[in-house]
Amino acid sequence: MKKLTEEKILNLLLSGKHPKAKKYAGHHVLVIDDKIFPLKEGKEAAQDIKELKKRYGRSPIITFVPRQDITYILFHAKNSRIPLHLYWEYKSW
Numbered sequence: 001m002k003k004l005t006e007e008k009i010l011n012l013l014l015s016g017k018h019p020k021a022k023k024y025a026g027h028h029v030l031v032i033d034d035k036i037f038p039l040k041e042g043k044e045a046a047q048d049i050k051e052l053k054k055r056y057g058r059s060p061i062i063t064f065v066p067r068q069d070i071t072y073i074l075f076h077a078k079n080s081r082i083p084l085h086l087y088w089e090y091k092s093w
Helices: 002-015 043-056
Strands: 027-032 035-038 061-065
Touching: 002 027, 002 061, 027 043
Parallel strands: none
Antiparallel strands: 027 035, 027 061
């Protein structure tokens, strides 16, 4: 159920149809369950991710919310050496 909710939120954010898509357009966000958190920079981002992992028992999904007036070239990168086992998830739309 949680994964389905996250997938719906990701699809809506990436398509620009989520109510918060305009607010976060052009920025990275953390998605966990039905919650969306803006991704901070540097050590603050790592701390937020640790806190969310502790609170929810798993790592949040990190995604970029595209602006609808710009074309982006996206790629999927997965590397087990990334600290905190973070994976950038980009879905085709």
